[in-house]
Amino acid sequence: MLIRDVEKFMREHEMPATKFGRLAAHDPRFVLDLRMGRIPRPSTEARTRRWMSDFVQSLQSKQGEPNPC
DSSP: OHHHHHHHHHHHTTOOHHHHHHHHHSOTTHHHHHHTTOOOOHHHHHHHHHHHHHHHHHHHHHHHSOOOO
16 A cells, blocks of 8 residues: 555655655645545556655665765
8 A cells, every 4th residue: 555655655764744745746635635545546656656766766876976065
């Protein structure tokens, strides 16, 4: 289920539900709606999972970059 993966992602990245919703779905209530039983369209679920994957990859690539100080 998407909500389980979203909750795990938010815990791991210390991200509030409204911020996740704004960034991943352009909807600050997205996670709250999922918690209340909303079932997203397959395309919305795929886009959300892709966003989470891209977010992790961008963090990993930033960790490998030298500090510009």
